[in-house]
Amino acid sequence: xAAEGKGVVLLGAWPSPYxxxxxxxxxxxxxxxxDREEVLSNKSDLLLKMNPVHKLIPVLIHDGxxxxxxxxxxxxxxxxxxxxxxxxxxxxxxxxxxxxxADFADKKVFSSIRSxxxxxxxAQEAGKKELAxxxxxxxxxxxxxxxxxxxxxxHLDLSLVPxxxxxHALKKTLDLxxxxxxxxxxxxxxxxxxxxxxxxxxxxPDQDKLREFIQQIRKKRLPTN
Amino acid sequence: xAAEGKGVVLLGAWPSPYxxxxxxxxxxxxxxxxDREEVLSNKSDLLLKMNPVHKLIPVLIHDGxxxxxxxxxxxxxxxxxxxxxxxxxxxxxxxxxxxxxADFADKKVFSSIRSxxxxxxxAQEAGKKELAxxxxxxxxxxxxxxxxxxxxxxHLDLSLVPxxxxxHALKKTLDLxxxxxxxxxxxxxxxxxxxxxxxxxxxxPDQDKLREFIQQIRKKRLPTN
Numbered sequence: 001x002a003a004e005g006k007g008v009v010l011l012g013a014w015p016s017p018y019x020x021x022x023x024x025x026x027x028x029x030x031x032x033x034x035d036r037e038e039v040l041s042n043k044s045d046l047l048l049k050m051n052p053v054h055k056l057i058p059v060l061i062h063d064g065x066x067x068x069x070x071x072x073x074x075x076x077x078x079x080x081x082x083x084x085x086x087x088x089x090x091x092x093x094x095x096x097x098x099x100x101x102a103d104f105a106d107k108k109v110f111s112s113i114r115s116x117x118x119x120x121x122x123a124q125e126a127g128k129k130e131l132a133x134x135x136x137x138x139x140x141x142x143x144x145x146x147x148x149x150x151x152x153x154x155h156l157d158l159s160l161v162p163x164x165x166x167x168h169a170l171k172k173t174l175d176l177x178x179x180x181x182x183x184x185x186x187x188x189x190x191x192x193x194x195x196x197x198x199x200x201x202x203x204x205p206d207q208d209k210l211r212e213f214i215q216q217i218r219k220k221r222l223p224t225n
Numbered sequence: 226x227a228a229e230g231k232g233v234v235l236l237g238a239w240p241s242p243y244x245x246x247x248x249x250x251x252x253x254x255x256x257x258x259x260d261r262e263e264v265l266s267n268k269s270d271l272l273l274k275m276n277p278v279h280k281l282i283p284v285l286i287h288d289g290x291x292x293x294x295x296x297x298x299x300x301x302x303x304x305x306x307x308x309x310x311x312x313x314x315x316x317x318x319x320x321x322x323x324x325x326x327a328d329f330a331d332k333k334v335f336s337s338i339r340s341x342x343x344x345x346x347x348a349q350e351a352g353k354k355e356l357a358x359x360x361x362x363x364x365x366x367x368x369x370x371x372x373x374x375x376x377x378x379x380h381l382d383l384s385l386v387p388x389x390x391x392x393h394a395l396k397k398t399l400d401l402x403x404x405x406x407x408x409x410x411x412x413x414x415x416x417x418x419x420x421x422x423x424x425x426x427x428x429x430p431d432q433d434k435l436r437e438f439i440q441q442i443r444k445k446r447l448p449t450n
Contacts, residue, residue: 053329053362067321069328079317092304096292103294104278137278 008033009061011047013040015213017110017162018070019058020203024158025074027199029081033060071102074155087155098149101141102159109134109163116174117214118221125177132179135167135187142186146193153197161194162204169210174218233258234286236272238265240438242335242387243295244283245428249383250299252424254306258285296327299380312380323374326366327384334359334388341399342439343446350402357404360392360412367411371418378422386419387429394435399443 010026010033012019026033038047038057050059050066060067060076067076078087088095112134115127138160142148148156164187171180194200205213235251235258237244251258263272263282275284275291285292285301292301303312313320337359340352363385367373373381389412396405419425430438 053333062318065318067318068325072321072324072328075324076317076321079320092301093287093290093292095304096297096301099297099300100293103297108278 006063009036010034011036011038011044011050011059011061012057013038014205015210016057017166018106020162020165020205021070021159022058022060022073022077023203024161024199025077025087027202028087028153028158029077029084031077031081071099071106071159074102074159078155085152085154087158089149089154094149098154098156098159101138101148101156104134105160105163109167113163113166113170116170116176118218118223120223128177128179131167131170131176132182135179135182135184138164139182139184139186142190144186147190153194157190157194158200161191161200164191165204165207166210169207169214172207173211173214231288233288234261235259236261236263236269236275236284236286237282238263239430240435241282242391243331245387245390245430246295246384247283247285247298247302248428249386249424250302250312252427253312253378253383254302254309256302256306296324296331296384299327299384303380310377310379312383314374314379319374323379323381323384326363326373326381329359330385330388334392338388338391338395341395341401343443343448345448353402353404356392356395356401357407360404360407360409363389364407364409364411367415369411372415378419382415382419383425386416386425389416390429390432391435394432394439397432398436398439 008026008031010019010022012022012035014037023035036044036046038044040057043055047057047059048055050061051057051068054068056068058068058070058073060073062076062080067073074087088098108130112127112130115123116131117127119127145151147153148160167179168191170176195204233251233256235244235247237247237260239262248260261269261271263269265282268280272282272284273280275286276282276293279293281293283293283295283298285298287301287305292298299312313323333355337352337355340348341356342352344352370376372378373385392404393416395401420429
């Protein structure tokens with residue numbers, strides 16, 4: 001069993017931005033891995049054993065040893081497999097900037113996504129405004145660069161693209177208010193460039209499938225206001 | 226003005242575990258810095274300008290450029306000042322382990338501290354149980370090692386010691402239930418070793434002052450159940 005012995009196993013869930021990031025990082029580094037889909041309503045014994053503290057996906061199991069929490073896994077992949085281009089630059093300030101915006105997406109963007117997805121009426125309205133603000137911030141942070149780190153795809157691109165993909169799916173599924181009407185030409189051009197990469201297209205879920213998932217969970221979790 | 230020009234300025238607040246971590250890291254690296262105390266009820270224009278996204282301390286300003294979010298600042302310090310011993314080891318798996326437990330303290334331990342500090346009656350009871358569980362986990366993670374990374378003080382020690390110091394202050398201030406009665410000989414020995422370091426004693430607040438702060442904020446924020 002690869003998870004207990006040699007090799008690389010990813011415990012993930014296909015819609016999870018956290019898991020998508022890790023998949024892109026593994027592909028960028030050319031690491032072959034076994035992709036094990038977890039059913040989050042019925043977590044596997046392996047997941048509970050490998051991440052007993054948080055009991056959450058994704059978990060990367062490398063030669064039997066677990067690495068947990070997606071930003072930590074992405075940096076682990078960059079450091080453990082030194083083949084291919086580094087995902088993070090070597091410049092300390094650029095590394096801090098890249099980590100900052102990746103963390104911003106994990107915390108702020110995903111929190112707003114969850115609010116518009118299945119929050120209370122008030123939380124939904126606040127979430128729409130926040131999403132508009134976050135996307136404008138990212139548009140301005142990208143500026144004239146081809147990728148968030150400059151001329152080549154790297155750490156911050158793979159950390160942000162799952163959330164931007166989710167934003168697209170949400171926009172086509174729900175009324176996002178002012179966030180729907182944003183003009184984001186830089187992010188759109190960047191997304192197109194990202195979608196030219198096999199690592200990205202292999203990890204991102206189909207938009208229709210994602211929209212169906214968004215609707216399903218919304219029906220189940222939306223509070224009856 | 227150092228914050229706008231050359232030099233190192235830390236925008237912090239003395240009781241903040243996040244700011245304490247950064248102060249220890251700077252001292253360990255022998256970096257001289259200007260320590261600017263923020264009044265969190267009346268944040269400075271400089272703080273709002275340097276951390277417009279989160280508007281939170283700590284912010285490290287190095288030659289006029291801000292670095293935000295304490296785990297990111299600690300890694301920045303390790304990478305930007307290469308003098309002295311590295312705070313993080315070079316082994317990828319050990320780096321991931323160190324980052325994992327530092328993140329665990331920032332999220333889980335601090336969240337439980339806040340619950341017992343000024344949560345609802347139910348949240349306080351849950352927080353006490355969690356704190357007992359988290360401290361037992363850390364006791365076992367330390368095991369027979371002198372420091373969390375092994376034989377020398379480093380990244381994980383400086384990331385955990387502010388929280389353990391807070392746990393001490395809470396234990397002497399409030400009824401922590403089962404968490405008060407824990408026998409933690411390994412963590413106690415480790416704390417003694419940490420307190421032999423000037424970097425740690427200079428950054429940790431006086432226990433009496435911290436207890437008074439805990440009482441003050443508790444009076445102000447405790448919900449009337």
